Amino acid sequence: MQSRAAEDLKKRVTDGLVEAGLTYAGAAALSTPRRLTLAVDGLLAESPTIREERKGPKVGAPDKAIEGFLRGAGVTREQLEERETPKGPVYFVQIEKPGRPAAEIIAEVLEATIRNFPWPKSMRWGAGSLRWVRPLHSILCILSDEAGTSVVDLDIDGIKAGNTTRGHRFMAPDEITVTGFDDYAAKLKRAHVVLDARERAEAIWQEATNQAFANGLDVVEDKGLLAEVAGLVEWPVVLMGAIDEEFLELPPEVLQTSMKEHQKFFSVKNPKTGRIEKFITVANRETADNGATILAGNQKVLSARLADAKFFWENDLRTAKSEAGMSAWVENLGNVTFHNKLGTQAARIDRIAALAREIAPVVGADADLAEQAARVAKADLSSEMVYEFPELQGLMGRYYAEAAGLPQDVANACEAHYSPLGPGDDVPSEPVSVAVALADKLDTLTGFWAIDEKPTGSKDPFALRRAALGVIRLVLENDVRLHLSNVLNKAVFTRDLSVRIQKANSATVKLQEIQAGAVDQKIAAELYKEKLGTSDPKAVTDEVFDKAEDLLTFFHDRLKVFLRDQGIRHDVIDACIAMEGNDDLTLLVKRARALEDFLKTDDGENLLQGFKRANNILSKEEEKDGVEYSFGADRKFAEHDSEKALFDALEAGGAAISPAIEAEDFAAAMRGMAALRAPIDAFFDAVQVNADNEILRRNRLNLLNQIRKVCGQVADLTKVEG
Structure with a gap:
């Protein structure tokens, strides 16, 4: 809230000044927990006439x-x-x-800014109408130049602007009179206020790492926590405390999460053992006992918090090691609704397990292990630890699976199947983890597509864009050859039929009751008729498979965004999406990368222009004549040497490109394309396509079709911009 407020103050004030005719050289906004500051340099003394x-x-x-x-x-x-x-x-x-004095304009702009400030949360206090994030105590507003300093005449609900402020709330609460920004910043620092949040963060991190280093320890880096703590203090005082011995055996992630979430502590670990042994807290003041009382109070509260965490941990371990094991938690998920139209978490686990088993052979995983991992991957959602700290889901699943004696691949999948959560997150590489991660995300996407809950505009409440990007990264980074259309058709169909049956008779339908392999339109229609008595089952199945096709388009849209960030043009991706096999994302990306590289060369650029010229002429003449020139050109009608050379080049190019495409050697296919550049250029330089002789004209148009056909094996070049 602080950093955004500083930027809002800067933007609103500077925009208002410029609109009123007051230009400036530079502006900087700063914030602390108790003050917002804006310094504007080089401001005109008055607005121009x-x-x-x-x-x-x-x-x-x-x-x-x-x-x-x-x-x-x-x-x-x-x-x-x-x-x-x-x-x-x-x-x-x-x-x-006529121009107006700067002070007059500043007063108007600042009052409008303060009265209409866009706080996410604000309050009104006293008898005034002003709303602010907390009660506003004072406004310091001065103009400084070589002649001296003047206070801007401004009064907002009885708070008059002045040239005074106060230092640290406890260490230097007296009034301070200032003459300019440099004087303001220097006097505040002497009064125990560090104005710049970045400077406070740097000071905290440097002192924290120094204290840890002196004890042979490391501070666990957490940039988000560092920024938050820097926003809580004006005069950071770094203190290091110890964690009671009885809590040191807790998983380090549990300690770190508990300390961060509840008390904003940094974790300090022993690099030799990986254990978190101490903590760093940041006080807002210096004390006579050098923080001993503050540390004692913090350690007392921390011990109470960690006692709760230890209780959860020990209880969960007993459950995981029991005879029932993690299956008891899975059964509890039968009472937890995933979505009112998609059933419970337990029903979802059944779906994910079936899908993981199906995907396993494609990613090189053992099908039994993949199904086993899928059935326990979300069990920890019922555990006491994850109930208290939801951000530990998956991670705790790994600990509990290991404690239950499950195979290590299964335990690792419990943690890894949520990944990747964002563009910077690591992608799982173990086959079982990849199978479960893909099944999890594909179930989410196909489920919400089946019930028409798709992202709209900037709204994506179920994080479906993130799930699609996760599938894309899992497939590409593990070089998975998966035909998405088959998986999507099957999954959307089973979810849609299940939803319709539940809606019709309120019965809980298990996945096994539906033919999971029924992708064929005829079989699907028969199932709808059998289960629902649908009068027109084909119309229903058409609608369902349209949803699956729409979901594949959604994947292509997310893939465009992903590849565009890697420097591949959107039109190049479109040209490859238009080709057969576009549901195999690995193949699609290999094709797109090869085409992108080819089009960056002189041969690629010039061949594209030659292709477009051929395609434009051919399309225009086909439309004019009302026929399609695709019956094959005859070499015996070639008159010019360049025409004959093009026949030879196309024959050789087709012979080179076709097997290369079949072998998925797109680099070789592009080399075959490159060989066509010179013959096509020579043909257009020497030959008039629309000759007066109708036989020659038709033959040459059919020859242009050969160009389109041979080049079209690589990608739909009509979609590539010139």
Whole structure:
């Protein structure tokens, strides 16, 4: 809230000043927990005088029209000037707006900014109408130049602007008089206030790492926590405390999360053992006992917090090691609703397990292990630890799976299947983890597509864009050859049928009751008729498979965003998406990268122009003649040497490109394309396609079709921009 407020203050004030004619050289905004500061350099002493000419109504216009113009312009009738125009005599007037002192403009702009400040949360206090994030105590507003300093005349609900502020609330609460920004910053620092949040953060991190280093320890880096703590203090005092011995055996992530979430402590670990043994807290003041009392109080509260965490941990371990093991938690998830249209978490686990088993062979995973991992991956959602700290889901699942004696691949999948959560997150690489991660995300996407809950505009409440990007990264970074259309058709169909059955008779339908392999339209229609008695099952299945196709388009849209960030043009991706096999994302990206590299070469650029020229001529003539020139050109009608050479080149190019495409050697296919560049250029330089001889013309148009056909094996070049 602080950093955003500083930027809002800067933008609103500087925009208001410029709009009023006051330009400036530079501006900087700073914040602490108790103050917002804006320093503006090089501000004009007054706004310039503005002269403008305004055109009015025609001479002889009704009096009301003329009077309205006079009021709007702020002039009298005597100031009007008649001028001849192509449309007859018209009134004009010269308007002069004199400049205004900077202090007057600043007062207006600052009052409007303060009264309309966009706080996410604000309050009103006392008898005034002003709303602010907390009660506003004072406003310091001064103008400084070589002649001296003046206070801007400003009064907001009884709070008058002045040239004074106060230092640290406890260490230097007296008034401080300032003469300019440099004086303000220097005096505040002497009064135990560090104005710049970045400087506070740097001081905290440096002192924290120094203290840890002196004890042979490391501070666990956490940039978000560092920024938050820097926003909580004006005078950071770094203190290091110890964690009681009885809590040191807790998983380090539990300690770190508990200390961060509840008390804003940094974790300090032993690099030799990986254990978190101490903590860093940041006080807002210096004390006579060098923080001993503060540390004692913090350690007392921390011990109580960690006692709760230890209790949860030990209880959860007993459950995981029991005879029932993690299956008891899975059963509890039968009472937890995932979505009112998609059933419980337990039903979702059944779906993910079936899908993970199906995907396992594609990613090189053992199908039994993949199914086992999928069935326990979300079990920790029922654990006491994850109930207290939801951000530990998955991680705790790994600990509990290990404690339950499950295979290590299964335990690792419990933690890894949520990944990747964002563009910077690591992607799982173990086959079982990849299978479960893909199944988890694909179930989410196909489920919400089946019930028509798709992202709209900037709204994406179920994080479906993130899930799609996760699938894309899992596939690409593990070089997975997965035909998404098959998976999406099957998954959307089973979810749609399940939802319709539940809606029809309120029965809970297990996945096994639906033919998971029924992707064929005819079989799908028969199932709808059998389960629902649908009068027109084909119409329903058409709708369902349209949803699956729409979901594949969504994947392509997310892939465009992903590849665009890697420097691959959107039109290049579109050209490859238009090709057969576009549901194999790995193949699609290999094709796109090869085409992108080819088009950056001279051969690629010039061949594209030659292709477009051929395609444009051919398309125009086909439309004009009402026929398709695709019956094959005949070499015996070739008159010119360049024409014959093009026949030879296309024959050789087709022979080179086709097997290369079949072998997925797109680099070789591009080399085959490159060989066509010179013959195509020579052909267009020497030959007139639309010859007077109709036989020659048709043959040459069919030859252009050969160009389109041979080049079209690589990508749909019509979609690539010139």
